[in-house]
Amino acid sequence: MNSIAVTADGIGEAGASSPEAGLDIHDHSDVKDYETVGEPFVEDPKMSARNVNVYYADKQAIMDVSLDIGKNEVIAMIGPSGCGKSTFLRTLNRMNDIIPICRVEGNINLEDQDIYRGDQDTVLLRARVGMVFQKPNPFPKSIYENVAYGPRIHGLAHSKAELDEIVEKSLRRASLFDEVKDALDKPGTGLSGGQQQRLCIARAIAVSPEVILMDEPCSALDPIATARIEELIDELKERYTIAIVTHSMQQAEVGDTKEVFTMPKHELTENYITGRFG
Amino acid sequence: MSKESFTNTAAIQASLKKRYAREKRFQWYGRLAVLTGFVFLFILLADIVGKGAPAFTQQYIKVTVEFDPDRLGVEPGASDEELRKADYLGVVKSSLRAMFPEASGRQEKRQLYRLISIGAEYDLRDYVLDNPELIGQTLDIWLLAHAEAGAYLKGQISRKIPEGDRRVKDIQMQWLDTLREQGRTESRFNTLFFTEGDSREPELAGIKAALYGSFFTLLVTFLLAFPIGVFAAVYLEEFAPRNRLTDLIEININNLAAVPSIVFGLLGLAVFINFFELPRSAPLVGGIVLSLMTLPTIIITSRASIQSVSPSIREAALGVGASPLQTVFHHVLPVAMPGILTGSIIGMAQALGESAPLLMIGMVAFIMDVPGGVTDPSTVLPVQIFLWADSPERGFTEKTSAAIMVLMGFLIVMNALAIYLRRRFELK
Structure with missing residues (x-):
């Protein structure tokens, strides 16, 4: 389990081998001299970013980030609002493509394949790198349809029975099945916020992605719903590689990462955690 | 409570009276406006029904x-x-x-x-x-x-x-x-x-031919304007790049919506009848002209409706790997449909009530026969009303009002349909 901190001039902090993590990408142009603490790179990464710069028109949102995401690890990114965490996450499955003024430089590889190469198919990429968004955004269709949509458009199920099975399995993995099994034909938008977010997670895992990106998945939820999603993320790491952006110290602080928060080794990280930032 | 805050309270209370009085006054202006509207509407309807009922x-x-x-x-x-x-x-x-x-x-x-x-x-x-x-x-x-x-x-x-x-x-x-x-x-x-x-005889005159003419004309209008309008809106909103050309197209569409309808009639006369030699007085040409007139309305309302679809739905669809086309057709259009339908039906209602451009393409001819298709000479309800209103015989005066009642009946039905469809799609 890792967390990463990256400073304005693009310094990653921590990787799989490094316990002191906590990613904060911030925008203080006066602060130039941060350095990477720890090891942001791992052996045989699932995804790797090298010297990534992202611009919105003329404004640079991310400066020179290099970072690896190891297989079956949960990498948590924390940092102040507007520092580019979400932007970085969205470059990983090219969701930024739909923003016309957004420009990405540098290399991002998914298993040694450059996803920004000309012939990379974004549809395929997004099937391999799924995403859960900040605000729960189920389709305004039934719960069943929400989960079945991905497998159906990708032709993953060859029969109704197979599709039913995928839907049930996905809902079970998102620990939502028992709550909705009698209401699969009810609209997904009628669920509570926490249930909606778990439905979105079920929808994302229904296409069996290799990586799941989560952009502050709990920011709109109450503590109890948040706790359930956190448990879920902990379970999901068995099967998937997960990159998560969060404002919750608890979420970033999983397993041996705890050290980051209790005994920060880097002054910048300490400043952020203790609230002395900016 | 400090002395200062006490004075504040008094000042606020003093101003409250004024504010509430202003609000009351404003409400009364509003009621008066609504009442005036209703009175005029009532006079208009009473006049039409009073004149038309004997027919x-x-x-x-x-x-x-x-x-x-x-x-x-x-x-x-x-x-x-x-x-x-x-x-x-x-x-x-x-x-x-x-x-x-x-x-x-x-x-x-x-x-x-x-x-x-x-x-x-x-x-x-x-x-x-x-x-x-x-x-x-x-x-x-x-x-x-x-x-x-x-x-x-x-x-x-x-x-x-x-x-x-x-x-x-x-x-x-x-x-x-x-x-x-x-x-x-x-x-x-x-x-x-x-x-x-x-x-020519008021007691023998009926609106069947005009009703059929209106039906065929609107059919052509709908078949042309709805798909073209919706697809144009989808393309402009979801796929077209933002550049000078698309800006120009957008400005032109907005301006076309404000072009007087008779201009479309002139265009129909010059292009469809004189150049393409389509039959005169036919619902086909009438429908084409009216669809040109209705297109801007449909495109503008459809675009607004597509625009108002939450971007999170688009992201969700793209996030599970839907192609842009699938995103639009599976998720954006169904959500935008109520708005698109409302806009289209309002556009069609406008087309149903339009007479000026149809006068230009010869749909004002005296036609006794019920048209059997889109190429038969025919007239439409509003033009029939215009023709009868122009006739000196007393019998046609009441026919005019009666035809207006029928036309308004259809408009009410169409608007009710728009509301019904909107509710139905929104519930889903």
């Missing part, structure tokens, strides 16, 4: 008709062909003369004949064709009254008007009074209004 009844006169073979010019047992050519007008005339033998001189006789609609002769023909055994018999038959006679029977013509100023003369009034006393007049629901095309 839904028609007067019939019971005439003792003698089917005299000599007068008809046929033998009993004559073929259908011979019966068709028989002189039914002569029979009507002689029957009337027999009922009112006091009518003498050409002038009076002509006035006597004018009690009955000229359509009566065709009714008699059809009646005899159905029952050929009637030849040689005498029986009472209800015949449609002439429009002027009907107007007198409905009580629309006052005897106080000097005889020279009215089209129903004193002697005709006497005859009609006699017929009424004998129980030989009757008021019936006007079915002809819905089953006949236009006619």
